[in-house]
Amino acid sequence: MYTVKEYLARELVASLADFDGVPQDFVPEFEKPKNPEHGDLATNAAMQLARYLRRAPRSIAGALAEHLLARPLDPARIASVEVAGSGFINFRFSTEYLIGELRELLKAGEAFGRSTTGHGKRALVEYVSANPTGPLTVGHGRNAVLGDTVANLLAWNGYDVTREYYFNDAGRQMRVLGESVRARYQAVVDPETPRKRIESGDVSVEVPASFPEDGYLGAYITDIAERLHSRAKGAPDLSGDVAPFKEAAEQAIFADIERTLTRLGIHMDTYFNERSLYENDTVWKTLEQLRDKGHCYDRDGAVWFRTTAFGKEQDTVLVKSSGEPTYRLPDIAYHAGKCDRGFDRIVDILGADHIATYPDVLHGLRALGYDADRVEVIVHQFVTLVRGGAPVKMSTRRATYVTLDDLMDEVGEDVTRFFFLMRSPNAHLEFDLDLAKEASEKNPVFYLQYAHARICSILRKAEEVGFHGAAGADLSLLGHAAEITLMKALLRLPEVLEYAAAMCEPHQVANYLREVAVSFTQFYGHCRIIGEEYDLAAARMQLAHAARIVLANGLHVLGISRPERM
RNA sequence: GCGCCCGUAGCUCAACCGGACAGAGCGGCGGACUUCUAAUCCGCAGGUUGCAGGUUCGAGUCCUGCCGGGCGUGCCA
Numbered sequence: 001m002y003t004v005k006e007y008l009a010r011e012l013v014a015s016l017a018d019f020d021g022v023p024q025d026f027v028p029e030f031e032k033p034k035n036p037e038h039g040d041l042a043t044n045a046a047m048q049l050a051r052y053l054r055r056a057p058r059s060i061a062g063a064l065a066e067h068l069l070a071r072p073l074d075p076a077r078i079a080s081v082e083v084a085g086s087g088f089i090n091f092r093f094s095t096e097y098l099i100g101e102l103r104e105l106l107k108a109g110e111a112f113g114r115s116t117t118g119h120g121k122r123a124l125v126e127y128v129s130a131n132p133t134g135p136l137t138v139g140h141g142r143n144a145v146l147g148d149t150v151a152n153l154l155a156w157n158g159y160d161v162t163r164e165y166y167f168n169d170a171g172r173q174m175r176v177l178g179e180s181v182r183a184r185y186q187a188v189v190d191p192e193t194p195r196k197r198i199e200s201g202d203v204s205v206e207v208p209a210s211f212p213e214d215g216y217l218g219a220y221i222t223d224i225a226e227r228l229h230s231r232a233k234g235a236p237d238l239s240g241d242v243a244p245f246k247e248a249a250e251q252a253i254f255a256d257i258e259r260t261l262t263r264l265g266i267h268m269d270t271y272f273n274e275r276s277l278y279e280n281d282t283v284w285k286t287l288e289q290l291r292d293k294g295h296c297y298d299r300d301g302a303v304w305f306r307t308t309a310f311g312k313e314q315d316t317v318l319v320k321s322s323g324e325p326t327y328r329l330p331d332i333a334y335h336a337g338k339c340d341r342g343f344d345r346i347v348d349i350l351g352a353d354h355i356a357t358y359p360d361v362l363h364g365l366r367a368l369g370y371d372a373d374r375v376e377v378i379v380h381q382f383v384t385l386v387r388g389g390a391p392v393k394m395s396t397r398r399a400t401y402v403t404l405d406d407l408m409d410e411v412g413e414d415v416t417r418f419f420f421l422m423r424s425p426n427a428h429l430e431f432d433l434d435l436a437k438e439a440s441e442k443n444p445v446f447y448l449q450y451a452h453a454r455i456c457s458i459l460r461k462a463e464e465v466g467f468h469g470a471a472g473a474d475l476s477l478l479g480h481a482a483e484i485t486l487m488k489a490l491l492r493l494p495e496v497l498e499y500a501a502a503m504c505e506p507h508q509v510a511n512y513l514r515e516v517a518v519s520f521t522q523f524y525g526h527c528r529i530i531g532e533e534y535d536l537a538a539a540r541m542q543l544a545h546a547a548r549i550v551l552a553n554g555l556h557v558l559g560i561s562r563p564e565r566m
Numbered sequence: 567g568c569g570c571c572c573g574u575a576g577c578u579c580a581a582c583c584g585g586a587c588a589g590a591g592c593g594g595c596g597g598a599c600u601u602c603u604a605a606u607c608c609g610c611a612g613g614u615u616g617c618a619g620g621u622u623c624g625a626g627u628c629c630u631g632c633c634g635g636g637c638g639u640g641c642c643a
Contacts, residue, residue, distance in 0.1 A: 032582075034582095035586070131643075317640085319641085321641060327642080354637095359570090382636075426572070435578090444590095446605055447591095502583095507580085508580095511590085528601080544602095
């Protein structure tokens with residue numbers, strides 16, 4: 001479709017040579033009209049030019065259309081040109097053109113929809129980035145799936161993509177985690193250990209007396225303690241340092257996290273530990289650079305970042321009076337490092353709870369002289385699980401959460417991925433568990449997969465009854481309205497994937513695939529394959545095959561399986 | 567108070583970075599299986615895009631001000 005758009009843009013600009021007053025840098029815009037009656041491609045050039053030419057848009061459109069028709073336009077591509085509405089020029093593709101493109105689609109096969117937009121460019125997508133303090137939750141799930149799919153989209157558009165997980169196992173959170181495990185461990189060693197109760201919100205949990213007040217209450221802590229105790233040798237000493245408990249917990253939890261991600265088909269390329277920024281002094285070097293450039297000052301024993309210079313209400317502490325940095329400083333150092341690593345696109349996937357932190361990081365980058373515009377921050381809103389019409393409350397520390405694994409156990413991996421992807425990241429996501437599993441017949445995921453499976457079934461059956469070698473079919477036999485509609489839908493895949501990658505919006509793909517499935521199902525309803533005369537059946541088999549390719553490639557990008565039977 | 571996100575059909579959400587008559591699914595109502603997969607399809611009903619202004623040939627989309635919801639707003643991460 002891009003080729004024809006470029007072709008029309010050239011023709012349009014050439015036609016404008018006869019008009020006085022057209023700006024030198026005028027670039028006509030094209031878009032696909034919402035209403036199919038308005039053709040396949042439309043331009044609002046006449047409206048845009050009205051103020052320069054001092055003529056009514058409709059009159060410009062009429063003159064432009066005449067010029068275009070007089071060139072003349074290539075009938076192998078454009079079937080009609082019409083002026084409509086308040087000055088739109090609508091173009092309709094010729095069937096010949098569509099069939100030619102369909103042929104290209106079939107030739108490209110599994111590669112259809114890939115682009116070279118990102119060739120020679122490197123992209124870094126950072127996502128998940130949960131500290132190993134507990135199992136991944138549903139909230140992490142949305143982040144993980146979103147990031148992974150954005151990475152897929154970039155890869156499909158030719159980018160060399162690195163998927164990165166950033167974490168910190170050195171902070172207070174992890175120390176509390178270690179203390180939580182140690183307390184549970186003590187109770188395993190000595191069942192007579194004194195107990196106390198911790199009240200948190202509406203839950204009340206019995207814990208060993210040594211359990212930290214803000215400790216992690218989840219059952220997995222006890223599991224880790226028990227496993228630690230059952231180890232024949234090397235069981236840690238209670239009187240010693242908390243480190244062995246922390247390390248054991250981290251190891252166990254990280255293994256769980258990776259297992260969960262694997263279930264979702266997610267594999268990270270790099271794990272970046274915040275600690276490394278301390279080990280090579282990067283954090284302190286970054287601070288010195290900020291200081292040298294005059295963005296820092298000392299007050300009350302702390303080091304402050306002059307964020308008010310960037311329009312914020314208050315300055316921000318980078319190093320506490322205790323000498324310990326806040327998380328902002330390593331975050332800035334980490335992102336400066338990302339810029340230094342030479343990526344063309346740097347994408348961060350963040351939950352809404354980090355909404356206040358990333359502006360400081362971007363300000364930090366600017367202060368250091370980096371081009372902060374290279375960093376694209378995708379902030380996604382929260383997920384609410386709904387069961388029986390009521391929201392499910394969640395909190396990691398209180399252990400009242402639903403884990404990502406629980407969710408997948410309940411509704412399946414494919415549904416999990418799709419539900420996280422079908423909404424705009426900006427939209428608060430309501431995940432209706434009842435609908436996700438029980439309504440399998442109305443579920444959009446199954447709808448797409450069913451269309452795919454159905455095509456596979458038809459193609460299998462057709463082979464059985466003797467339709468072989470359809471590859472040489474005469475596609476020009478295709479001309480039914482349902483066939484044309486389907487072709488047009490199929491051919492949009494590349495532009496949808498490119499747009500979705502540019503905007504980091506996977507839901508565009510999900511919505512598009514639904515349209516494709518609808519178009520296919522309508523084609524299926526109107527046009528038979530088996531039973532038709534051989535040549536027509538062969539041509540339709542090819543069209544069905546093309547639909548399978550588009551659905552398969554689209555689902556592949558979304559990370560959802562493509563069943564051949566259901 | 568301040569910052570970001572959201573407010574669109576009964577419900578959950580789209581709407582291609584300003585375009586034509588605002589679209590889907592679910593739910594509701596009514597139809598369609600001796601036919602390639604009925605996990606399906608067809609039809610009907612359902613809207614002052616939270617409110618009020620402004621910019622524009624043209625606004626759900628941009629600007630201003632209200633109203634309502636979410637997340638933040640710490641020498642926690």
